[in-house]
Amino acid sequence: AAGVIQSPRHLIKEKRETATLKCYPIPRHDTVYWYQQGPGQDPQFLISFYEKMQSDKGSIPDRFSAQQFSDYHSELNMSSLELGDSALYFCASSLYQRTSGRATYNEQFFGPGTRLTVL
Amino acid sequence: GENVEQHPSTLSVQEGDSAVIKCTYSDSASNYFPWYKQELGKRPQLIIDIRSNVGEKKDQRIAVTLNKTAKHFSLHITETQPEDSAVYFCAASIKTGYSTLTFGKGTMLLVSP
DSSP, rough: OOOOOOSSSSEETTTTTOOOEEEOTTTTTOEEOOOOOOOTTTEEEEEEEEEEEEEOOSSSTTTTEEOOTTTOOOOEEOOOGGGOOOOEEEEEEEOOOEEEEEEEHHHHHEEOOOOEEEE | OEEEEESSSSOOOOOOOOTTEEESSSSTTEEEEEEEETTTTSEEEEEEEEHHHOOOOEEEEEEEEEEETTTEEEEESSSGGGGGGGOOOOOEEESSSSOOOOOOOOOEEEEEO
């Protein structure tokens, strides 16, 4: 079965540079989530999109922005990179279903992650 | 917002033993509780989940129990194997279509042969 695709898998940047991470959700999934995971830490929610609109916002720095495109892929744009931005960045996707007019929660499936190293 | 506490932070067992990981949550509105397994440098993988209208769910050697009154849920792994060694994260979210997950800090499970 198709899974979440993330690119690039590894990225090395200098301080103050910019980076763009891409996420391609599982086909037919309409919701994308971005998480940041530092070494030895739990995934921290950054931001999510449903049907190309921002649906929730977590601990995303103002230097970061994201969007979801018409084909449902999403990009996380990171500017003025800092050493502390070095982490694994995961994208997850899910399908928001409506059953008899009531929303149901569906599982989030994670991509393989992008390892960002800021030097 | 939601706060999820997870214990223990590390757990060492012998192969064949059982392992139990416990989590508590703070937001009584939370009613979806997944568990993820993460091997070093890899993605979190969903291994089992439970919704608030169910008290227990089992899938082969893995089971999850939920006590909504006490706001805690637990992961039980029986007949542990070395390949079960990984970090396990519990999470909680509110039942909406695009609800975000709040994770616990993780439990490193080490299964010795």
